[in-house]
Amino acid sequence: MPDPLIFALILTIIAVILALVVMRPYEVMGPAEVTRWLFKNCWYKGFWGLLAFAMQMCLILVTGYAIAYHPLIYRGLSRLASMPKDTKSAAALAAFVSLICAWINWGLSLIVGAVLARAIGIEFYRKNRPLNYPAVCAAAYAGLGLNWHWGLSASAPLLSNTPKHFLAGVFKEVLGRELVPLNETIFHPYTLINMIIIIISGVIIFWALAPKSPEACKGKGIDSIAPHIIEIVKKEEEREAKPEKWTIADKLENSKILAAITVIFSIIAMYWWFGALGFMRGLNLNSLNFCFILIGLLLYMNPIAYMRAIARATPAVAGIILQFPFYAGIMGILRFSYVVAGGPNLATVIAKALAAGASPLTWPVTCWALAGLINLFVPSGGGEWATIGEIITRTSAMLNVPIGKSIIAYSAGDAWTNLFQPFWAIALLGITGTRARDIFGYCIGCLIFASIPFALGLTFVPY
Numbered sequence: 001m002p003d004p005l006i007f008a009l010i011l012t013i014i015a016v017i018l019a020l021v022v023m024r025p026y027e028v029m030g031p032a033e034v035t036r037w038l039f040k041n042c043w044y045k046g047f048w049g050l051l052a053f054a055m056q057m058c059l060i061l062v063t064g065y066a067i068a069y070h071p072l073i074y075r076g077l078s079r080l081a082s083m084p085k086d087t088k089s090a091a092a093l094a095a096f097v098s099l100i101c102a103w104i105n106w107g108l109s110l111i112v113g114a115v116l117a118r119a120i121g122i123e124f125y126r127k128n129r130p131l132n133y134p135a136v137c138a139a140a141y142a143g144l145g146l147n148w149h150w151g152l153s154a155s156a157p158l159l160s161n162t163p164k165h166f167l168a169g170v171f172k173e174v175l176g177r178e179l180v181p182l183n184e185t186i187f188h189p190y191t192l193i194n195m196i197i198i199i200i201s202g203v204i205i206f207w208a209l210a211p212k213s214p215e216a217c218k219g220k221g222i223d224s225i226a227p228h229i230i231e232i233v234k235k236e237e238e239r240e241a242k243p244e245k246w247t248i249a250d251k252l253e254n255s256k257i258l259a260a261i262t263v264i265f266s267i268i269a270m271y272w273w274f275g276a277l278g279f280m281r282g283l284n285l286n287s288l289n290f291c292f293i294l295i296g297l298l299l300y301m302n303p304i305a306y307m308r309a310i311a312r313a314t315p316a317v318a319g320i321i322l323q324f325p326f327y328a329g330i331m332g333i334l335r336f337s338y339v340v341a342g343g344p345n346l347a348t349v350i351a352k353a354l355a356a357g358a359s360p361l362t363w364p365v366t367c368w369a370l371a372g373l374i375n376l377f378v379p380s381g382g383g384e385w386a387t388i389g390e391i392i393t394r395t396s397a398m399l400n401v402p403i404g405k406s407i408i409a410y411s412a413g414d415a416w417t418n419l420f421q422p423f424w425a426i427a428l429l430g431i432t433g434t435r436a437r438d439i440f441g442y443c444i445g446c447l448i449f450a451s452i453p454f455a456l457g458l459t460f461v462p463y
Contacts, residue, residue, distance in 0.1 A: 001192030004319060004423045008326040008419030011387070014334040016043070019346055024139045025339050036340075038333070042294045042348050045114035046332015049166055053159065054324035056285040057382050057432035058317040062291035064107025064312035065427075066306060068115060068403045070299045077112065080120035087132045087217060090120045090201050090208035090412050095139040102143025102153035105292060107313075111422065114431035121222030121432070122233055125289055130217035132210060133225045137432045138442035139206040145419035145443065146202045146450060148381075149411035150186060152289060156389065156407050158184035166331070170390050174397045182280045191415055194457040198412075201453040203445065209445045226433025253304035259297055266294040298378050316427045320380065328381035334390055349392035363401050364409040364458040371413025379423035381414045404405055413441040419447040 016038065019243065020026070023032045031305060054427065067073065080097070098113035100389035117133075124131035155329065159165045159182040168178040211217065220228060253260065274282040300306040311403035334347040344352075359368045370392075378384040389410075396406035418424055420443065429436060 003381050004377075004421075005323055005326075005437070007379075008323045009157075009375050011330055012043075012326055015186065015330045015346075017029055019326065019333050019337045022349055023337050023339050023346055028339055030389060037339075038337075042333045042336045044330045044332070045272040045336050047329040048327035049331060050324045050383075053166065053285075053382055053386070054320055056289060057155065057320050057324070057380070059289040060105065060285075060292070061110075061320070062310050063289065063296055064105040064153070065111045065290065065295045067105075067314065068108050068111035068307035069298075069309055069312065072410055074110070075115045078119050078123075078458055079115060081123045084120060085129075086206050086212070087135055087175075088212055089208045090124070090131065090136045091139040092207040094120065094136050095142040095203045095206040096199070098140050098143035099147055099202055100143075102146070102148035103195070104271065105153045106144060106148035106151070107153070108141035109148060109430070110427055111140075111313075113143060114138060114428040117428075118222070118229060118233065118432050121226070122230065125222050125230065130221070131215040132217045132220040133222045134434055134438040135206075135210040135442055137428065137434045138439035138446075139210070141419070141428055141439065141443060142202045142206060142446070144415065144424050145417075145446065146198050146415055147195055148193050149415040150198075150408065152186070154186060154411055155266065155285075155380075156385040156411050158220075158283070158285045158288060159385065160185065160285065160403075160407060163216060166386060167389050167393065168333075170393055171403075174393055175403055180407065183281060185407050185411075186279065186290075186403065188404055188408070190405060190461055190463040193461050194412070197457050197461075198450070199452050201450060205268040205446050205449045206442070209442050222433070226439060229433035232433075237241070250394055254302050256301050259301045259306075263294060263298050263301075264275060266297070267292065267295070270387040271296070286349070319423065320383075323380065324383055325385075327378060327380070327386050330388075331386045334387070348389040348394055351391045351398060354395045356396040358395070358399060360399050360401050361459065363396070363399050364405060365405055366457050367395075367409040368413035368454060368458055369414070371410045372417040375414045375417045376421055378420070379421045381411070384414055385410070397453070402463055409458050412458060416450065416454060418449065419450075 018033075019038055019042065029037060080093070084093050094113060094117050097111050097116055103111035114137070117137045119137050121131060121133045157180070158456070160171070161182055169438045171180070172178050226416070260358055270287070273287060275284075296301075296309070297306055300309065334350075335345055337346040338344060354366070354370075370388070374384050374388055378387050392406050393403060393411050396403050422438070425439070426437065429439075
């Protein structure tokens with residue numbers, strides 16, 4: 001499969017063609033005016049609209065990564081890895097831990113799941129037990145493919161509760177307010193019930209997909225699939241040597257006092273922030289990232305150790321940095337493509353077409369399927385929300401479906417096809433030493449079977 005950047009470029013071309021075909025600017029403008037309208041007033045105007053959001057997404061990933069690699073968490077996962085006795089129980093455990101962590105932070109889930117799967121592989125290897133290592137690694141990806149976008153780091157729900165977000169003007173126009181509080185999305189009973197259903201379903205599905213017989217595990221252990229990982233783990237378990245002679249710089253870099261003072265400042269700031277706004281109004285992308293930076297610094301209590309953990313995670317955000325401006329450009333074409341002042345834009349035209357083909361009953365599943373489809377090309381919950389969030393908002397209003405319900409349906413679809421999209425699995429593949437072809441048979445099986453509880457829950461659980 002091509003790199004996701006290629007899809008971002010292809011989608012940009014498709015958006016340009018749609019704007020020309022659907023909006024027909026050439027009927028009221030000359031050729032030069034059309035190019036200025038499309039590429040300057042629409043595409044370029046939107047291109048830099050997601051810089052703050054891209055940084056927020058980068059922070060969610062790297063802070064979760066750093067927490068997952070803290071020695072305390074690492075040792076806990078190693079102990080947990082000794083619990084399962086066969087591939088089925090190992091896959092069920094990996095899926096459950098991944099799904100629970102995904103509700104807290106999707107970056108945490110991705111890394112914790114990968115480290116746990118690797119630890120299980122090492123544990124079975126050391127005890128000479130048969131294990132289908134790829135099945136366990138696939139299960140460790142469950143959180144990114146099933147429920148992360150319903151959790152505390154969910155891009156669309158949190159963004160919709162963040163002041164001055166990039167859809168605030170659309171919300172104000174369509175909904176009469178700029179924010180959608182979390183009690184209408186993440187913490188609404190509709191979401192919580194669906195999430196419980198999906199967590200249970202995900203564990204059962206990966207347990208059922210994992211092979212039972214020892215014969216199915218021959219040649220599938222970590223020593224066969226990823227023998228180099230065994231040596232990597234040995235090196236990671238060795239303690240890093242401390243400098244023999246401490247300079248002033250070494251003392252400052254390793255200062256627990258500096259870390260403690262910063263942690264105290266952070267706790268005071270969050271006390272006043274949530275005290276003034278309450279949890280539901282106060283939890284947004286900025287406050288969430290602030291809390292995860294605080295937790296990371298509190299765990300490490302060593303500025304340079306925390307910095308090294310963050311640096312270790314930064315290669316994983318390269319795709320976000322480069323691709324988000326192109327998603328923003330697509331958003332600009334959808335939003336600013338009105339031909340005459342006060343006329344409809346491309347997003348409104350598409351929303352009307354979707355509303356004409358859906359009903360309040362079928363819209364949640366339609367929205368879920370649409371999000372799942374677009375996620376194959378825009379493999380980022382935030383980037384995809386920037387691309388089609390306005391369409392979903394307007395369609396939801398036209399059908400009189402609560403916006404919170406539509407955001408949750410969108411979120412489910414965006415997560416669901418991560419099981420088919422290798423973009424976010426890259427970090428997991430690197431940590432576990434597996435290849436995409438090793439795990440994606442199991443992931444696609446989960447994708448198919450999970451569609452049933454997704455569709456039924458989104459349609460029939462009352463909002």
